[in-house]
Amino acid sequence: MDEKHYEQLNETIYTETLSNGLSVTLLPKNEFHKTYGLFTTKYGSIDNQFVPREGDELVRVPDGIAHFLEHKMFEKKDGDVFNVFGKQGASANAFTSFTQTSYLFSSTTNVKENIETLLNFVQDPYFTKETVDKEKGIIAQEIQMYEDEPDWRLFFGLLGNLYPKHPLHIDIAGTVDSIMDITAESLYESYHTFYHPSNMNLFVVGKMNPEEMMALIKLNQAKKSFSEVTEIERYFPEEKMTDIIPFDSIKMTVKRPKSIIGIKGVGQVPEGEEALVYKTTMDLLLALLIGPTSDNYLRLYDSGVIDDSFSHGFSLERTFYFADIAGDTKDPETFSTVIKEILLTAKMSPELNREHLVLVKKRMIGQVLQSLNSLEYIANQYSQQHYGETTLFDLVPIIESITLNQIKQLAEEFMQESHMSVFYILPKGDEKA
Amino acid sequence: MSIQLTEGVNLHIIPTEKYKTVRIVIKFRASLDKKTITKRALLSSLLETNSEKYPTQTALRSELSNLFGASFGSSVTKKGAFHVLTLSLNVVNENYLTMSDSIVVKSIDFLKEIIFRPNVTDERFNQATFIREKENLVDYYDSIADDKQTYANLELQKLFFEEDDQKIPSIGTKEDLDEITEETIYHYYKKMLQEDQVDIYVLGDIDEVQLVKQFREFSFEPRKSKKEELFYTPSSVKEVKIKTEQQEIKQAKFNLGYTTPIVYLQENYYAGQLFNGLFGGFPHSKLFVNVREKESLAYYASSSLDNFRGMMIVQTGIDSKKIGQVKDIVTLQLKEMQNGNFTEEDIHQTKQMLKNQLLQSEDNSSAVIERTYSNQLAKNSIMSIEEWMENIEKVTKEEIIEIANLVHLKATFFLSEEVK
Numbered sequence: 001m002d003e004k005h006y007e008q009l010n011e012t013i014y015t016e017t018l019s020n021g022l023s024v025t026l027l028p029k030n031e032f033h034k035t036y037g038l039f040t041t042k043y044g045s046i047d048n049q050f051v052p053r054e055g056d057e058l059v060r061v062p063d064g065i066a067h068f069l070e071h072k073m074f075e076k077k078d079g080d081v082f083n084v085f086g087k088q089g090a091s092a093n094a095f096t097s098f099t100q101t102s103y104l105f106s107s108t109t110n111v112k113e114n115i116e117t118l119l120n121f122v123q124d125p126y127f128t129k130e131t132v133d134k135e136k137g138i139i140a141q142e143i144q145m146y147e148d149e150p151d152w153r154l155f156f157g158l159l160g161n162l163y164p165k166h167p168l169h170i171d172i173a174g175t176v177d178s179i180m181d182i183t184a185e186s187l188y189e190s191y192h193t194f195y196h197p198s199n200m201n202l203f204v205v206g207k208m209n210p211e212e213m214m215a216l217i218k219l220n221q222a223k224k225s226f227s228e229v230t231e232i233e234r235y236f237p238e239e240k241m242t243d244i245i246p247f248d249s250i251k252m253t254v255k256r257p258k259s260i261i262g263i264k265g266v267g268q269v270p271e272g273e274e275a276l277v278y279k280t281t282m283d284l285l286l287a288l289l290i291g292p293t294s295d296n297y298l299r300l301y302d303s304g305v306i307d308d309s310f311s312h313g314f315s316l317e318r319t320f321y322f323a324d325i326a327g328d329t330k331d332p333e334t335f336s337t338v339i340k341e342i343l344l345t346a347k348m349s350p351e352l353n354r355e356h357l358v359l360v361k362k363r364m365i366g367q368v369l370q371s372l373n374s375l376e377y378i379a380n381q382y383s384q385q386h387y388g389e390t391t392l393f394d395l396v397p398i399i400e401s402i403t404l405n406q407i408k409q410l411a412e413e414f415m416q417e418s419h420m421s422v423f424y425i426l427p428k429g430d431e432k433a
Numbered sequence: 434m435s436i437q438l439t440e441g442v443n444l445h446i447i448p449t450e451k452y453k454t455v456r457i458v459i460k461f462r463a464s465l466d467k468k469t470i471t472k473r474a475l476l477s478s479l480l481e482t483n484s485e486k487y488p489t490q491t492a493l494r495s496e497l498s499n500l501f502g503a504s505f506g507s508s509v510t511k512k513g514a515f516h517v518l519t520l521s522l523n524v525v526n527e528n529y530l531t532m533s534d535s536i537v538v539k540s541i542d543f544l545k546e547i548i549f550r551p552n553v554t555d556e557r558f559n560q561a562t563f564i565r566e567k568e569n570l571v572d573y574y575d576s577i578a579d580d581k582q583t584y585a586n587l588e589l590q591k592l593f594f595e596e597d598d599q600k601i602p603s604i605g606t607k608e609d610l611d612e613i614t615e616e617t618i619y620h621y622y623k624k625m626l627q628e629d630q631v632d633i634y635v636l637g638d639i640d641e642v643q644l645v646k647q648f649r650e651f652s653f654e655p656r657k658s659k660k661e662e663l664f665y666t667p668s669s670v671k672e673v674k675i676k677t678e679q680q681e682i683k684q685a686k687f688n689l690g691y692t693t694p695i696v697y698l699q700e701n702y703y704a705g706q707l708f709n710g711l712f713g714g715f716p717h718s719k720l721f722v723n724v725r726e727k728e729s730l731a732y733y734a735s736s737s738l739d740n741f742r743g744m745m746i747v748q749t750g751i752d753s754k755k756i757g758q759v760k761d762i763v764t765l766q767l768k769e770m771q772n773g774n775f776t777e778e779d780i781h782q783t784k785q786m787l788k789n790q791l792l793q794s795e796d797n798s799s800a801v802i803e804r805t806y807s808n809q810l811a812k813n814s815i816m817s818i819e820e821w822m823e824n825i826e827k828v829t830k831e832e833i834i835e836i837a838n839l840v841h842l843k844a845t846f847f848l849s850e851e852v853k
Contacts, residue, residue, distance in 0.1 A: 009453075009529065031451045033792040080726070082716040087778075089785035091793075092716075108792035109785070137729030144683040145732055145750050148581050253681045255575035292494035301490060302561070307569050309576070328576060359498045366502030369525045373452045373798065428681070 001214050006393045009372065013393070014210045018221050021198025021229045025382055026213055027205040029375065035206035036106040036375045037118050040383040043194035044099040045172040046319065049235040053193045053227065058235055061190060062181040063167075064174015067096040068139060069187050073103065073122060075131050081121045090114045096172055099318045102383055106376075111208065112216055119202070119220050125191045127184040140176045150254050151326075154425050158262045158324060161245040161421035165237040168320055197221065198229040203382045205375045236319055241266060241418055249424035258425040259332035261339050265321035266419060272388030275316055280364075280398050282314045282323060282414070285407050287360045288351045289342055290325065296342055296351065305334055317386055323414075332424040340420065346411035354404060361399055368395050436645060438633075440655035444648050445809075447636040447801065454523050455537050455637030456798045457544065460806060461518040461629040464661055465511060467597040471605025472613060472621045473518050474509050478566040479558055479618070480520065481507035485550040488559070496543060500536045501525045505543075511603045512810065513741030514665045518625070520544065521799070526638055537639060541647050549652060551622065557615035558622075567610060574607055581848060582748070585686035589746065589846040592674050593690040594667060599742070628656050632809070634802045663810050664699075665742045667692050667843070674844040679851045685753040686848040689763060690746055694839045697740035698811045701839070703824045704832035708840070709738050710783040711833065712770050713747060717782055719766040719775075720747065728762065730755050745840060753850040760845075770837035773830060780830060788822050 001016045014026040045067065049060050073094070074081045085092040090107030103122050107114045146152050160169045173179075204213060244264060270278040290296050290312055300306040310327035325343075329335040342349070371377050372392075381392045390398075436444045463469065487493035497503045503524040510517050524540045552559040578584050587602050594600045601609075631653060635644060669692055695705030713720035713736025724734035734749040751759050769775070794800040795818060808815045 008531065032796045034796050080716075083782070086715065086717045086782045086786055089789045091786065091789060106789075106793060108789050134729050138725055138732055141684060141730075141750060141752070142732035144752075147683040150579055254579045256572055256579070293491055293498050295491065298489055298491045302565065304565065304568065307572055328572065330572075359495060363498035363502035365530075366500070366525045367504075369453050369529050370502070370504065370523060373454055375796065 001210070008396070009393055011393060013391070014214065016214060018197065018218060020221055020224075020226050021196065022221060023201040023385075024214065024217055025201065025203045026208065026210045027203075027378065027382075028208050028210050029206050030208075032206050032375060033108045034106050034375065035108075035111045035114075035204065035208055036104065036379055037115055038102050038104045038203045038379040038383050039118050039122050039200065040100050040102040040203070041194050041200045042099065042318070042385070043101055043190070043199065044097050045170060046098050046167045046236070047194065047234055048167050048170070050193060051233040052189050053196070053230065058233075059189070061186055062174065063170045063178035064139070064143075064172070065182055065186060065190055066101055067173045068135065068179055068182050069190055070094045070096045070101050070103075071135055071139060072127055072131065072187060073125065076121065076124070076126045081117070084117050084121075085114065088113045088117065090117075098168060098172065098320075099386075100383065102380075104379075106206075115204065115213070115216060116220055119217070122195070123224060125188065125195070127187045129184055132182060132184050132187065136179055136182075139173060139179055143171070143173045143176055143179075146171070146173065150252055150258060150425055153250065153252065154258045154260050154326060154423060155324070157248060157250060157423035157425070158260045158421060161248055161423055162262050162264045162322055163239065163320065164243050164245060165239045166320065167236070193232060196229070197226055199232060201383055201385060203379045205379050244419065244421055246420070247422045249426055251426050251428045254425060254427050256328045257330070257332045257427060258326065259329050259335040260324055260326035260423050261336055261343070262322050262324045262421050262423075263343065263414060263416075264419045264421070265316075265414065269319060269321055270316065271386065273390040276387045276390045276395070277398055277402070278321075278410075279314060279316045280395065281402050281406055281410050284357070284360060284364065284399075284402060285346065285411055286312045286314065286323065286325075287364070288356055288407065289346055289349060290339070291360060293356065293359055293363075294351045300338065305329055305331065305338060317384070332426070336422045336424075340417070340422075343415045343420070344417060346415050347408050352404060352408060352411070357404055357407070364399050365396050368392070368399070434641070438648060438651065439653050441658050442631040442633075442653045442656070444633045444635070444645065445805065446639070446641055446644065447634065447805065448639065448641070449636060450638045452637060452798050453526055453529050454798065455526055455540075455635065455639055456521065456523045456802065457540065458519060458521045458634040458799075458802050459544065459548070460632045460634075461625055462512075462515050462632070463625065463629050464659075465514050465516045465598045467601060467609070469621065470509075470516055470598070470601060470603065471609035472618060473516055473625070474603070474605040475566065475570055475610065475613060475618060476622055476625065477507040477509050477518050478570060479562060480547055480551060481505070482566055483552050483559070483562055484546050485552055486546045488552055500540055500543065501530065501534075503536070503540055503543075509603050511599075511742075512807075513663045514661065515663060515810075516603065518629075520547065523798075528638070538643065538647065541644075545651055548626070553619055556619050558619055560615055563615045563618070567613070570604070570610060571607060573604070577602075581680075581682060581684075581686055582750070585688050585846055585848045586746065586748070588676065588678070588848070589688045589690050589844060592676050592844040592846055593744065599665065599667075627654055630656070630659060632806060634805065636798050636802055663741065664696055667743050669841060670843055673842050676845070677847040677849055679849050681851050682848070683850070684750050685756070685850055686846075687749045687751055687756055687759055688746060688846050689842060690744060690844040690846075691840050692843050693738065693743050693745045693836075695738060695740055695743065695745075695836065697807060698816060701836055702740065704828045704836045705738065705740070706787055706825065707780065707783055707828050707833050708770065708836040709736055709745065710787055711775055711779055712736050712766065712837075715783065715786050717779070719769060720763065723762050723766055724749060724759060728758070730759055730762070734759075756847060756849070767837065767840065771834065773834045775830075775833075777830065780828075780833070784825055784828070787825050791818060791821060
């Protein structure tokens, strides 16, 4: 078990990769009541074409299957896993993203039993025709709930424009039609391909003795047998810059129009520490340009183009990276025109100055430290293993090290009009389209 | 530790080394009154946006950035028969910074500026700020209508309560907002500052002596301590109030409102928590198991309590055509509770879940402050977690059945798909 101490933050992280390939990370925080365990597989909604573990040909699986699998893991022959956790005083949950599926519990008692339950239920699939069919109604309702959420629709509208071929544009839960094609057999096929310990990681944070915890996990894993560690072959369609759809819009029963602008990262997706530096540089760039301390923000807020819903983000995960800027606005056209202009002239922007950078860095460092109050946040960040050995705890020195020149250079490289796209949601009955 | 700064203004210090931050929360409390709810909501936005010393948003946000990204915000909520305006600020503990800058002291100075020196000239709020924040609040009202779950809840509330004070949302209404001017809002601000009950909470690893000294410099005047009733008891009805609305949506929302005799930390409280947990509060509850797991009718189906207003809400997201079936199941499951059709094991599991929930909330600084505030309002003292857990443990099956029989359906709101 490796031990790494972070002096300034007063935190110690323990890690070990077990012989079956499972990567385990422990972060004891004994002043907290709870223990939070997060068990993650690198399998998300984008992994819809792959070579199954027991096969040699590429298959294309129904949209939404990773999320469907997540739901079905909780049901066992002898009942619902929620009840097992419940009796042990734990609350449990799970979530599926573009690139991963995570299962979690948090509890203040029976921590050992709960860790075992977490490992055991995820490593023991049970799917039948009846249980699979029964779930379809529930997930159809979940999909329809999201279809009524304008911000979700806005975000996927943009992804559809930026990634018309890459499966990123597909809703994580799939569609009401696509989930009808899911069967017990297709769930087993995905399960056996992606739920091998070598494709998974376990993160435990909170009240614990790290030695005892690691011993418990090792013993649990040693009792089970798994097939050999093999590389998973995934397939993603090639996408050209000309595939980007520059603009689209839909109408919904909203009272306020919504506008979103995205910039697609093309070329090699950064990995490891480089990825974290890249992401942080981008976050600083966007904060300088349009964050709450920028003159741009004040000007747009005062003229009513943006309001408190205004937000910017940058996503960098396995196989993709993009920035997005969104908000409710009375005038979506002005919103997109002005923001585009700010982005395209970013390199020369007066906002990119030394003094402003000092201020924005201070804010960002403070926000990182504030986020460390949340065990859930720490665990979720850690389980995204795209950043290699670098972690949330390395972020403060990374923020401190980034220079204005690095930021300007990134602005020049990244902000290209041909990589941008705009999407609106307009109120039904509105004439502007 | 609690200290009276002046009559009606109290400072509460909760020392802990658990967090990497210090949280400061200031609560202004008044009786819930339709005439002032919207003013308080607008005031909350105005105070959060700028001040005399920080006259623009960028000036204000720059100061917060200088305080290492202190997160600062203002909000309004209903608490029983009270309306509460809350300013909160969360700032990094200096021990975790390489360059210490006495940022806690500066954060308190910042709050002092925000509270006592708003962006006002000649007894009027700054006109440009006032107009913009008024517009933003209107936009916010509109955006709530776009969130169907929230919308359905607010509509149910409108139907459930008889008095305007309780009917309207905590953020007020468009109609009331129209009548507010730069002057009337300033006058209300003065009134709030002079008359509201004020509670200040500071949680974290802090220098108490310095803290008390600094807050003593806040120029609050003494105000009469009000002994008004915190809890609101909704009246019962002979006939259930029913409302249906159609919209162009994919998923319908069917929400039900019940009157309950459950009062925070007082009568029926502990048995009430068990009742709600078993009925619709957890994944092993009757609503989740029957509406979702057995019949696949919904992704969510749950119940929740408002322990300050004697209300329970059941929320479901369903297919419009299935309304009849869902209604029957919800009705039947309440009957099952009333007839005691649940096991000792179910009760044990619910107790475990409730205790786990409370202990977990103690790991969140904001939840700790909220619990302390609620305790002080309801009992004038703080109940230890151990005592709370013992009380939960003592609840018997008979007590839960008794509560189930005292819960009565009062109103239902159905947001349906448009029938073409």
